[in-house]
Amino acid sequence: MIGPSRVAELDMPGAAVETAAGRPAQSYWNESWERLRHNPIGMAAGVLILIFAVIAILAPLFSAVLTHFQPQSIDLAATFRPPGSTHMLGTDELGRDTLTRLIWGGRVTLGIAFLTVGMALTVGTTFGMAAGYYGGWIDDVLMRFVDTVLAIPAIFLFILMSILIHPNAISLAAIIASVGWGNVARLVRGEVLSVKQRDFILATRSIGARDFRMMFRHLLPNVLPVLIVAASLGVGQIILIEAALDFLGLGIQPPTSSWGNMLTNAESYFYHSAWLVYFPGIMIFVTVLASNIFGNAIRDAFDPRLKT
Amino acid sequence: MSSRGPLEPAVKTLTRAWTSADPLLSITDLKVWFPVASGVLQRTVGHVHAVDGVDLEIKTGETLGLVGESGCGKSTLGRTAIRLITPTAGKIVFKGQDITNLRGSKLRELRRDVAMIFQDPYASLDPRQTVGDIVGEPIDVHGLAKGKARQDRIQELLRVVGLNPRFVDRYPHEFSGGQRQRIGIARALAVEPSFIVCDEPISALDVSIQAQIINLLERLQSKFNLTYLFIAHDLSVVKHISNRIAVMYLGKIMEMSPGTQLYKRPRHPYTGSLLSAIPIPDPVVEMRRERTIIQGDVASPVNPPSGCRFRTRCPRAKEHCAEEVPPLESFGDEHLAACFYPLD
């Protein structure tokens, strides 16, 4: 039926696209990346987070090569040392090297942050996608469940869970995610509802595509930008939540260090060893700031006004 | 490339064998109502009578034009005709098979024989997919071809609609509106359908491009033996491309007739005022025209007027028009109109 065609009988209006043929095909992701690259502050923030993450992953390396200390090594002869040549950022009340603990603590804090975001996004997206796509009673049931979860005061949940399960980094991440996924679900559902209205979804239905194809090949890629932005902002939020939990004694327990519990721990020593407070505080501040800046930069890069 | 010939039905027939002499699509008393929810508990307080009792037949190989203003239900009718929407009541028969309540795999089989072209060339293509993926998707969904055969087919489709096959890896936003519409047409042709619903395919395009697309659609129709339901609000375009035209208002058909007849001798007052309102690009003609400008706005499809829908704006309305719904009557020569006091 569709056989060789007589080219002469067809018009071939390709003039504008002909001239664009020199450039490689510009996908939406390429274009967004270009836009991000032209945002120096945003890029710097992203790079900073990346650097912290790399350092955190390579903590044992840094311990061995840079600081020559372990995070738990106690040295009662060297307590409350100010920043110096041996202990670059000083020591705490048990003579443990602050820089080392900061690096290992970063592992814990950033690890929890990324893990929590990962879990919340996965669960939240599944719920939100199903609710938004199917609508009807499925939407009602799922969203009422989400509403219920969101109505539970987070603090009570944290206290309860912390008493029942003495949290390590992974279970803490799960606990925090269990409270946060509801918002992701709402966000994804809203985005799915909005993308669902667009003609290309109806067009894909009209060619007979099934539900899974619709959700994974069409809805998810179009919802992804929102998720990426939420993830980036989420990292900063989780760091603060973790620090708050540590402050309440519900989070990571010593001797494992996290930025939050280092900060809490240093509270009583502020008057004579203020650097014990400054360093973890600065790390938290800088990382949260970077995550916010990067999150906003990504949002601008994906700007739907520029989407065609 | 496909094992099916052009006229072999893709859907199995249950009654006597359908042939191309029979109507391709037969719609009987079709109603599509959408619930209106209101209040805290989202109770259904009423219905939008989008399509409210429509009978029509589309012959194999013809182009049936469907015109009407916003809210008349033409888009809903078009989408329901190919079962993108499930009707509230009535019957749809396609190639002899009742498709009114088709579901699941049988519905998917239908999708191999019907297709739709959309109005907005910007919204009807997934911005995250390449042109090749967009045009190839129907092929993938139905498993019609793989590998090299699939590539060849995609390239052929692009050529047929007048696009350079080199651009399979490009993204929609790199093309102009007219080119994107061609991509949409290529996608519609991918399954080798016999019936295509064109939902305002040129309204969003520049005037100088509209003619290109109209010509393309006509060429494709004769080349692939297609039947079109052509939905638009621009009667000039519809009259040009259609064999017969149906005029809709608030969910019902007011008049149906071959194009030239409709223009020369409209019977329904609504058709008359519609024709009178359309500007003609000729100042001499425009100056001479008698205008019947009807007042008021279109009534609400949630609460349509009793009897004849058009009576609230009709200069010829009498008491009887509020009491009874005028049936579609024949005025000879395939010309039908639903009016108790038609124009002469």
Next chain:
Amino acid sequence: MTQPLLEVNDLHTVFKTKDGVVKAVDGVSFELNPGETLGIVGESGCGKSVTALSIMRLQRPGRIVGGSVVFKGHDLTKNTEEEMREVRGKEIAMIFQDPMTSLNPVYRTGWQVAEPLRLHHGWDAKRSMVSAINMLGRVGIPSAADRARDYPHQFSGGMRQRVMIAMGLTTTPAVLIADEPTTALDVTIQAQILDLLRHVNREFGTATMLITHNLGVVAGMCQRVIVMYAGRIVEAGPTTDVFAHPKHPYTWSLLRSIPRLDAERHEPLKPIEGLPPNLIDLPEGCAFHPRCSFRVERCSRDTPRLQPVGDTQRAACWVTQSGVELKGA
């Protein structure tokens, strides 16, 4: 001969984009006389809207980089923002395509229609409201006094457009610029609004600049017409002449490519080949020449200027300027 009300001379407006400079208005000159209806017709991207916005100095983020707009003796391009505020809404009013977004959804319509009176004439709330209600009635809104208390979302599209027209006319401006005022409306409502505009033009004597892509609308509404393409005027003249014997291949081809309601037989349409121009990368010479069936060698080298062709028309085309008649199969 009366003085023209508005004189646009060699106007240039540009937009800077990351891909280059877009010359949205590229040397446009025309006049608007008192009481007349002038049509500016062209497709998307031809510069017709930007021309209107430039007259009103609302062209941002574009910049006017050349030419003048003389209105009642003053060059509007040289006005300060203060001075322009005196002109906008008072002397020159503008109505837009989408009545949905042109009205503020949180204020009552009567209040919005009365706003220009409060702003420009300094009238108090009561007096301006009375005048607004009167105007709403004159543009054909039934029960105007009650309707003035309604919010925009309570009106249909056609009614909202009438409200916009009322808002534009409250200060009895000398010029009304209507930018695609009926494109978003149903055809029967379009007829009502065009009828209203005709009526307004007759009764108030307001000169109207009607911007549209619909040649039928121009044929029925405008005494004179300007055809724009790629930021330039390609043809200008009395409507009857331009439609009867167009002197520019673009106008000529465009008229032949539109299906006409009163066409006798089904003739295949004769589309204009090719794609709309890329404003960042215009071709050398005449912007239309790649799509033109009459082009000669000169067209790809020199940019034609708008010159008189025939008795009453002007066209920017080397071919017609040298006396060739536009004919085709």
